[in-house]
Amino acid sequence: MKKTLKTLGVGLAVLVAVTVAFFVIWSGFDYEPSKQLHSLVDEKKVVKKDDYYVFKPQTNKEIKAGYIIYQGAKVEPLAYGYYAQQIANEGYLVAVVDSPFNMSFFSQNKATDIVKSYPKISAWFIGGHSLGGVSAASYAYDHQDSIKGLVLLASYPMNKNNFSTSTYPILSLTGEKDGLSTPGKIKETKHLLSKNTELVQVKGANHAQFGMYGKQKGDNKASISTKEQQDELVKRTVKWLNSQMKKSVS
Incomplete structure (x- = not known):
């Protein structure tokens, strides 16, 4: 014995x-930020808090609203620096969460602290890439009264976060060449999205180029450059955010 x-x-x-x-x-x-990102983003102007990074307009534009981003699994938060800074330059305060071990589910409720830190900002949106989008969707689902909309970047909600019976504003940006959040998976989970979802597939886009951190195992090769994909994501996101802000004041 x-x-x-x-x-x-x-x-x-x-x-x-x-x-x-x-x-x-x-x-x-x-997955670390690429050399290309370092050449495009002035990191000296990025404000580092204890567990998130803040991007503000580099001009004297008035802050329209706040936008919180959750990172993809094992992706360092600054890999979204170009996307965040370009959106910030359009008048938004953008906060990218820096989660323990770069896993967003460890910081799923961090958005609450960020919102409380900027009481003068009355409107907030949330989004995330890949696994970060799952965390963002979960938070948005539980805080639909305080978060005005959700941005899914190559991502989709879990079954328990079913928005289908609501008119909650959602922007879903997906990639034609995505090898991880594939077009098939996006189609399979479409029923979880709200009646007020704008679903956009970016032609030639893959999974890794939703950030700027190089290649990712299991992904397909994009047929557009990283910057082309990033600029398209920025354009689509800003257009959607602006439209939501117009609706909120009309």
């Missing part, structure tokens, strides 16, 4: 050690 317990104890210890080793290796792997 003692021998059996000793064997089980050794086996459990080995399993724990292997699990810890795997987690350490896994948690140390992240």
